Every structure is written in structure tokens, then in C-alpha cells.
Amino acid sequence: MLASRGPALCTALRRAAPGGLASFHCSARRHRPARVAVVLSGCGVYDGTEIHEASAILVHLSRGGAEVQMYAPDVPQMHVIDHSKGQPAEAESRNVLVESARIARGKIASLAKLTTADHDAVIFPGGFGAAKNFLCCISPVLAAKVLSGAEVTVGHEEEEGGKWPYAGTAGAIKELGGKHCVKEVTEAHVDTKNKVVTTPAFMCETQLHHIFDGIGAMVKNVLKLTGK
Template sequence: MAAARALMVSRLAAASAFAPLPSRLRPPAPVGRTPFPRAALHSSAPRPAARVALVLSGCGVYDGTEIHEASAILVHLSRGGAEVQIFAPDVPQMHVIDHTKGQPSESETRNVLTESARIARGKIADLATLSAANHDAAIFPGGFGAAKNLLCCIAPVLAAKVLRGVEVTVGHEQEEGGKWPYAGTAEAIKALGAKHCVKGVAEAHVDLKNKVVTTPAFMCETALHHIHDGVGAMVKKVLELTGK
């Protein structure tokens, strides 16, 4: 890389040493042809932005999408220059949780798409309209809504459910005194035929074969900024896999 950089610098220096001739001394341009501007030789087309689908499952950790995870993902996607479109299924929630008590609110019913629109600030589409051909990647934030309103368990387990032998992480495999309260999820992943990879909360695991990236996030009881860092590592790897 250093050699290539040095070569490029020397070429630019040589080019700048030849000042353009005065217009009265320049040869006339061929008839019917427009002189090619020298600046165009050094221009390049802008890189296309990665098109990412963000799939939500409601609004709230116990019955929908974990809001901090979704927000962190959106921040890192914005910083990475991605084009984001948000989706959620237009279906009733499995149930509604009173988050002040951590208990079901028996008298309430809510719609997953309507609730997810709170996080999306209204810019959201029905999950049924999502087409893989229109996106380079899809990201599923965690939260119990991924289990209750999308498929069978929390977000990394979605991949384990549909991709046989996929490698994912939900963090550590032992509770370690309560630091990893959902460590048992790793066994559920293995039972589905997937491989669980132990990772720290600020890390992301990349399955290059299946192009799946996962991070523990709130599977760990830790400070919010560590969760944010792990989400950032995941988003960075996702954007790298898109090649954009």
C-alpha cells in the first residue's frame, strides 16, 4: 500500500509540473469532438450506499423490539451512510406487557406494525412487502418481541431456526453470577443445529459462509455504552459484508 501511495504521489507531482499551454499555442480540437476535460481523468463514481432493511417486532423489550438496540442500530447505520427502510409485521402482538410491573396487561391489545412505528417515527412498511432483491442486508434488533411476534426466540435464534449450521452468538454460555442471565439461550441455539460462539458484549461474531453477524447486546447485564459498542461492531461488519 505504501508503494502504491508513493507511486501515485509521484505521478501527481509529474502531472502538475506540466502547465497547460496558452490558448493561442494549443492545437485546435478535432471537428465534431469536444476536448476531454483533464479533471475527469481523476474523478470516480460515488460509491452506492448499502440498502439495509431493519425489521422491528413492536416497541418495548418485554413484548416487542428492545428500543435501545433499535436506536443504536439506526445511529450506526446512519454513520455508515446506509439507506435504511424499516419494516414490521402487520399482526396483533402476542400480548401486551406493563413495563412498570413486568406483567401482562390482560385488557390491552396492540398491533406490531403500529407499535413499531413509534421507533420508526412513522416511516415504516408492512413486513409482507419486504423483498430481498431490494436490499443488501437485513437487521433484526433483539427484544422478546422477536420471540413472540416474529418466530420462536430472540433475534440470533431466528438465524439458527432458518439456517442449518449457522454460527451465532448470544454472549456467554454460563450465567456467571447473573451477568449473563439468558445464557441458557446458547443451548437452544445448539439444539436447533447451529453453532454458538462465545463473545463479549462489545464484540460481534461473523459467519462468513452464511453472511450472518450477531452480537450479545442486552443478553448481558452491563452499562449501556457497552451494548452500544457491540451494536456498532455488528453494524460495521454487516456493512463490510455488503461491499458498499
């Protein structure tokens, strides 16, 4: 899970991302309460946004008094997964924005309309949709790809008997020039230079409340960075 504030990430995203981010303007406007954009990538862990992560983010943002606007790219999904089987649903096509609206309860806008002039921070929930429908890989890798030397975490760097099944992602972060910081699932890492906050979330096989607590730590640090 990835969250960021400030012009650095949005400048890099505008260079690296597909046309849907062409209108992502890089300026900042200070308001109270904090105004946070949440960018979704569909609905469902294997082909879109991880629903529990998105819900936890929204709960913690609400508790923190933030104003939230959700966005998603208005593009076809890479593919559709039958989550009961974990396999692609052949000959089925879905739209990322339409699917994301399920999580947003209909209150969502096209990612093309997102500008940093309207927000103090942006949060990208995890899920394989961040890999398949945005840029390269699970959302912290997004920061490593577009911000040279960014510090992020996806948890641990060894699988540890299956507790961290996606530990290899740390290697991908390093290959992209990022710095991986080992953290527990209940923790968040703050890259103060780039104003990027990450937490492992479902990179770890653990109880749901631990993931919820880690997301809470991430949101708390994001709101702290906004100064609101």
C-alpha cells in the same frame, strides 16, 4: 441481535415464517450506498423490539452512510406487557406495525412488502418481540432455526453470577443445530459462510455504552459484507 445478507437466510425465512413473509423474494441488487432493512417487532423489550438496540442500530447505520427502511409485521402482538410492572396487561391488544411505528417515527412499511431485491442486508434488533411476534426465540436463535449449522452468538454460555442472565439461550441454539460462539458484549460474530452477523447486546447485564459498542461492531461488519 441478528443481521444477515444474501439469499440463504431469506430463502429459509420464506419457508419457516408466517404468511407475512410470503413476498420475501430472494435476489440481490447492488447499490451504493448500502441499503439496509431493519425489521422491528413492536415497541418495548418485553413484548416488542428493544428500543435502545433499535436506536443504536439506526445511529450506526446513519454513521456508516447506509440507506435504511424499517418494516414490521402487520399482525396483533402475542400479548401486551405493562413495562412498569413486568406483567401482561389483561384485555389489551396492540398491533406490531403500529407499535413499531413509534420507533420508526412513522416511516415504516408492512413486512409483507419487504423484498431482498431492494436491500443489501436485513437487521433484526433483539427484544422479546422477536420471540413472541416472529418465530421462536431471541433474534440470533432465528438464524439457528432457519439456517442449518449457522454460527451465532448470544454472548457467554454461563450466567457468571447474573452477568449473563440469558446464557441458557446458547443451549437452545445448539439444540436447533446451530453453533454458538462465545463473545464479549462489545464484540460481534461473523458467520462468513451464511453471511450472518450477531452480537450479544442486552443478553449481558452491563453498561449501556458497552452494548452500543457491540452493536457498532455488528453494523460495521454487516456493511462490510455488503461490499458498499
